[in-house]
Amino acid sequence: MQANTGLPKQLCDLTVLFVDDSLTMRRIIRNSLEKIGIHKFLEAEHGAMALELLQKHKVDVILTDWNMPVMNGEDFIKTVRRNPVLKDIPFLMITTRGMREDVLLAISLGINGYIAKPFTSNILKEKIVKLTLSKKTAEPKLKPEMLNSN
Amino acid sequence: MENLAAKQVPDEVLNDFIIEANELIDQVNNDLLEIELGNYGEEQINRILRAFHTIKGTSSFLKIKESTKIAHTIEDLINELRRLKIRPSPEVIDVLYNTIDWYRKLIIALESQNAYDKNIKNLLNDIQNSLCAVENNSSYSVPVPSDREDLESSSLKLSKITENTIRINVENLDTLISLASELVLEKNRLLSIIRSLNKKKNCNDETSKLENLYITLGYIGNEVQEILTQTRMVPISQIFRKFYRFVRDLSRDKHKSIDLVFGKEDPRIDRSFCEIINDLLVHLLRNAVDHGIETPEIRRTKGKPEQGTIHLSAYQNGNQITIEVQDDGMGISPAIILQNAIQKEIISATKANQMTDKEILNLIFKPDFTTLTVASQISGRGIGLDVVKTNISKLNGTIDIDTKVDCGTKFIISFPVTLKILAGLAIKVVDEYFIIPAYAYYDILKLSECVIQESSGQKKVHYKNSQIPLISLAELLNISDGELQKEKYVIVVAMAEKRIGLIVTELFIHEETVVKSTVATKSKVPYTSGTTIRSNGQMALILDINKIIDWGYREEVAVI
Numbered sequence: 001m002q003a004n005t006g007l008p009k010q011l012c013d014l015t016v017l018f019v020d021d022s023l024t025m026r027r028i029i030r031n032s033l034e035k036i037g038i039h040k041f042l043e044a045e046h047g048a049m050a051l052e053l054l055q056k057h058k059v060d061v062i063l064t065d066w067n068m069p070v071m072n073g074e075d076f077i078k079t080v081r082r083n084p085v086l087k088d089i090p091f092l093m094i095t096t097r098g099m100r101e102d103v104l105l106a107i108s109l110g111i112n113g114y115i116a117k118p119f120t121s122n123i124l125k126e127k128i129v130k131l132t133l134s135k136k137t138a139e140p141k142l143k144p145e146m147l148n149s150n
Numbered sequence: 151m152e153n154l155a156a157k158q159v160p161d162e163v164l165n166d167f168i169i170e171a172n173e174l175i176d177q178v179n180n181d182l183l184e185i186e187l188g189n190y191g192e193e194q195i196n197r198i199l200r201a202f203h204t205i206k207g208t209s210s211f212l213k214i215k216e217s218t219k220i221a222h223t224i225e226d227l228i229n230e231l232r233r234l235k236i237r238p239s240p241e242v243i244d245v246l247y248n249t250i251d252w253y254r255k256l257i258i259a260l261e262s263q264n265a266y267d268k269n270i271k272n273l274l275n276d277i278q279n280s281l282c283a284v285e286n287n288s289s290y291s292v293p294v295p296s297d298r299e300d301l302e303s304s305s306l307k308l309s310k311i312t313e314n315t316i317r318i319n320v321e322n323l324d325t326l327i328s329l330a331s332e333l334v335l336e337k338n339r340l341l342s343i344i345r346s347l348n349k350k351k352n353c354n355d356e357t358s359k360l361e362n363l364y365i366t367l368g369y370i371g372n373e374v375q376e377i378l379t380q381t382r383m384v385p386i387s388q389i390f391r392k393f394y395r396f397v398r399d400l401s402r403d404k405h406k407s408i409d410l411v412f413g414k415e416d417p418r419i420d421r422s423f424c425e426i427i428n429d430l431l432v433h434l435l436r437n438a439v440d441h442g443i444e445t446p447e448i449r450r451t452k453g454k455p456e457q458g459t460i461h462l463s464a465y466q467n468g469n470q471i472t473i474e475v476q477d478d479g480m481g482i483s484p485a486i487i488l489q490n491a492i493q494k495e496i497i498s499a500t501k502a503n504q505m506t507d508k509e510i511l512n513l514i515f516k517p518d519f520t521t522l523t524v525a526s527q528i529s530g531r532g533i534g535l536d537v538v539k540t541n542i543s544k545l546n547g548t549i550d551i552d553t554k555v556d557c558g559t560k561f562i563i564s565f566p567v568t569l570k571i572l573a574g575l576a577i578k579v580v581d582e583y584f585i586i587p588a589y590a591y592y593d594i595l596k597l598s599e600c601v602i603q604e605s606s607g608q609k610k611v612h613y614k615n616s617q618i619p620l621i622s623l624a625e626l627l628n629i630s631d632g633e634l635q636k637e638k639y640v641i642v643v644a645m646a647e648k649r650i651g652l653i654v655t656e657l658f659i660h661e662e663t664v665v666k667s668t669v670a671t672k673s674k675v676p677y678t679s680g681t682t683i684r685s686n687g688q689m690a691l692i693l694d695i696n697k698i699i700d701w702g703y704r705e706e707v708a709v710i
Contacts (some may be wrong), residue, residue, distance in 0.1 A: 021200070024166040024208040031160065053245040067203050096207050 009079060011125070014132060017039040019050040020065040020094065025117075029063065029094075038128070047076025054086055061132050063092045063115075066096065066102050069088035079107045090131040159212050166261055167208050174201040175253045182246055183394055190237050194553045198246075206251075216270045217256060217439060223277045224249055228652060230284050242280045247395065248273060261420060320421075323381060330375045337371050339366050383418035386464045386473075389428050393435055395458060400439045407456055408443055410435075411583045415464020417471055420567065427473070430541040434475045434561050435460065437535075442559055454478070469589065471569050476560040482553045484510040488606060511551050513537045545588060546643045546679065576690060577641065578656035579623045581695030583690035585682060586652075590695040593642040597653060600640055611651045618652040619702035626677060626698065643695050648704040675699070 016038055018029045026043050026111055033041050042057055044050035051065070061079070066073035073093065080086045084112050093106045093114040111120040115124060178201050181194040206221035210384075224246070231238055238246070252273055259266035344364060347357050394410055401408040419427070443458035450456055461476040484507045491513050492495050497505070515535050543551050547565025566589050574585040593613075601612040602620060610617040620640065623629070640651045678695040 022170060022204040022208055024163060024170045025204070027163050028208070030213050031163065065202055069197075069200065093179045096203070096210070102253075117207040119529075 009043060011037045011064060011129070012039065014038055014060045014128070015042065016061050016063060016128070017042045017044065017050060017053060017057075017059040017074075018063040018094075019044045020063075020066070020076065021045050021068040025065065025094075029124075032119075032124050035121045035124040036128075040093060045070075047071030047073065047079070048087050050076060051079060054080070054089075059089055061090045061128055063094055066099070066106065074109065076107065077106070081110050088127070092127055159283070163556040164212065164260065167212055168257055170208070171205055171253065172257050174205060175250055175257070176540065177201060179250055180248075181393065182243060183391055185238065186243060186394070186398075195228060195232050197291070199232065202228065206643070214256070214266075216268055220249060220252065220270055220273060220277070221279070223274055227277055227281045227284065230281060234284065236284065239283075242284065245276045245280045248276065283610075290518040318381075323378070327375075327382065330371070330378050333371045334375060335366075337364065337367050339534045342369065379420075380418070383420050383426065384421050384472075385416045386419050386427075387412070387416045389424055390462055390464070392428075392656075393431060396432070397435055397439060400436065401443075401458075404439060405445065406439065406443055406458065407446055408439060408458045408460060411459055411461050413461065413465065413466045413474075415463065415494060417464055417466035419471055419663065423565070426541050426544055430538045431462075431473075431475070431503065433535070433538050435462070438475060438477040438479065438559070442477040444480055464695065466567065468566050472565055473563045474560060475563075478558040478560060481553050481557055481559055482514070482551075487511065487513055490507055511553065514551070516547065543694075546589070546696065548696070574692070575641070577623075577639075577654040577660040578634065578658070579627065579654055580629045582621070582629055582656075583625075584654075585677070585690050585692045586643060587692065587695060590643045590645060592594070594657065595640040595642065595651070597638055597640050600651075611640060613649065613651065616649055618642070618649045620653065621698065621702055622653040622656075623693075626701070627675075643699070645696055645699050648699050648703055650699050652698070 016033060018026065018033075019043060020026050020029065020043075025084070026045075030041065030043070033039075042053050042059065044053055046068040047064075050062070051071075052058075064073050068076075068082075076090055080089065090112040091110070091150060093103065093111045094117065095103055095106075095114050096117045106114065113127050115127050178198050182196050184194050189413075202221040202224045206225060209217035209221065227242070227245075231242075251366040252267065252270070254405055256266045258264075271527065340360070340365060344357065344361055345361070351623040379531065390412055397408055398409040414436045420517070431582070437459050438542075443460070444454075459478050461474065463476075464471060488497075488502050488505070488510050490500055491510075492502055496513065496516065515538070539549060542563060543564065545565035547563060550564075552562065553559040566587070574587045575591050577584050577586060595613070597612075600620075603610050603612070603617065609620040610624075611620040622637070624637070636655050637653050639654050639657055641654055641657070642649055642651050643649075675691055677694050677697050678691040680692045682690050682692060
């Protein structure tokens with residue numbers, strides 16, 4: 001589902017796709033989503049698996065890890081952004097502190113936000129709300145100069 | 151501020167972390183091994199990097215600060231190696247192995263809910279020093295082959311395997327195998343019914359339909375069982391590979407230079423064997439490093455290459471797996487074993503004269519022999535060898551030794567592929583049923599045609615130009631006497647080169663049975679190793695042929 005339909009949405013209406021090769025991380029993300037009231041989610045272990053899911057399901061926001069086997073975050077977002085149907089889905093990058101270069105690259109590829117591990121479910125909620133609910137149009141893509149304020 | 155990993159981490163997250171970290175650390179270990187073996191490429195280094203990256207992220211949620219810190223520092227180190235495209239030096243590899251050790255301890259501590267080692271100062275220092283060394287001096291290093299296409303195709307291959315693989319709880323799997331086994335038993339019961347119908351001459355359409363059903367059921371049952379048994383199997387290289395580092399560290403410790411070479415074949419073994427095989431290989435390889443291979447100086451004077459070699463190989467032959475541990479060290483001299491055995495009164499001098507070299511060598515597996523403290527080439531050789539033998543009997547296996555002074559020693563271990571399903575010969579002793587495992591029985595003789603001799607209270611039967619011990623199972627197992635006249639057959643059983651004749655009352659056809667109690671719960675009835683239900687529903691005990699043969703030959707050695 002495109003995020004720019006303009007209709008205000010509840011968190012519980014959102015479908016979130018999260019992509020991470022670590023089973024522990026997937027469990028942590030799943031737990032936090034449920035905690036903040038999101039119960040519709042899809043999970044994938046890497047970009048290629050996520051792309052398959054995107055063909056079959058409408059997704060409102062994507063959370064993705066960066067360093068993954070088979071298809072990493074970089075190739076994944078490039079593919080999504082090139083796809084006319086999927087290109088506007090907001091992307092939230094999951095990263096760790098100190099991965100500045102990765103974040104800069106991700107920004108140049110069009111992520112809409114990033115979140116550093118370890119994060120709390122409240123922070124995750126804020127980020128998701130910011131990307132999906134508060135604006136009539138999709139959150140403008142991040143620019144490198146915004147990096148420090150985040 | 152609330153935190154989803156706050157003070158109390160949900161058990162499920164912690165469990166996931168333990169499982170995942172364990173897998174990742176195993177995989178890093180394998181990649182390091184590959185690197186040591188010379189297969190160094192982007193693939194390995196990226197995988198190691200990803201593993202520590204994942205661990206860094208997850209342990210930050212679990213608030214295991216030490217792990218986050220170590221993983222982070224390792225990540226820096228690996229990134230630097232990757233950036234400079236250099237191969238890690240042995241020193242750097244050591245540091246990585248130490249890191250793996252720390253993580254293994256962490257995982258064990260988390261599993262057992264104990265405190266883990268929080269003193270990581272030394273390890274962190276070592277990692278940081280390695281990082282400095284890598285940054286400052288890359289002259290010792292060899293450029294990494296960067297082969298992007300190779301990398302991509304191989305990572306894709308890997309992904310196909312992972313996509314088709316799921317994790318299963320071992321307990322569930324074992325239950326499934328158990329159920330499949332019941333299926334085989336029920337199928338055997340069906341055969342009994344068909345047979346009795348045939349006997350009653352009730353043969354009609356229905357009986358033949360039943361027979362067809364039996365055949366189809368058998369086919370499906372076998373398939374199910376085979377696939378499930380396969381699922382339990384793991385490649386033996388999983389055990390072997392761990393010893394690369396073991397031998398490397400131990401030989402460095404002993405100031406010896408030893409190369410551990412693996413065989414080409416990689417048979418799969420029952421996963422319940424892993425621990426036992428691991429334990430006995432620890433003993434055999436330690437012996438080979440400690441006492442088998444000489445120091446470089448001695449080797450030079452003998453005209454051998456300074457570096458010793460240990461070959462560790464395994465292969466499958468029918469239902470048997472054979473593992474060989476061969477060193478090119480000093481070998482064991484039968485004369486010295488004999489001298490010490492006589493000295494310690496394990497055997498008599500007269501007896502000693504009659505013993506073949508093979509029999510003498512087998513003395514080193516005697517528990518008594520291990521207590522010998524001999525300041526000679528065999529010192530230590532005996533240590534733990536009876537433990538090795540005990541472990542092998544748990545596998546229903548055998549051990550053999552082949553050695554030549556100054557050329558080396560070879561231990562040959564053989565055992566059946568799996569303990570779960572056992573093909574065997576059902577026998578009756580007086581009125582009780584037993585199973586003789588198929589791998590042990592050798593020949594069947596009619597008692598009435600046997601030539602039996604008796605000397606010093608022991609019966610022997612003439613078999614193929616030699617006299618082998620003859621044991622009455624009724625006597626050995628204490629089954630009601632006075633019925634001995636009923637005995638009709640002698641079954642020759644063999645383990646390694648030892649043969650023995652067993653007197654039994656009756657024999658039945660070869661059948662497949664499922665072993666009910668295995669390694670963990672040894673049968674309490676002496677000379678048996680487990681129980682099983684026969685096709686007619688009767689219970690039968692499985693004979694422990696190893697023990698019976700030992701008993702038969704015990705007299706021969708111990709009588710002075």
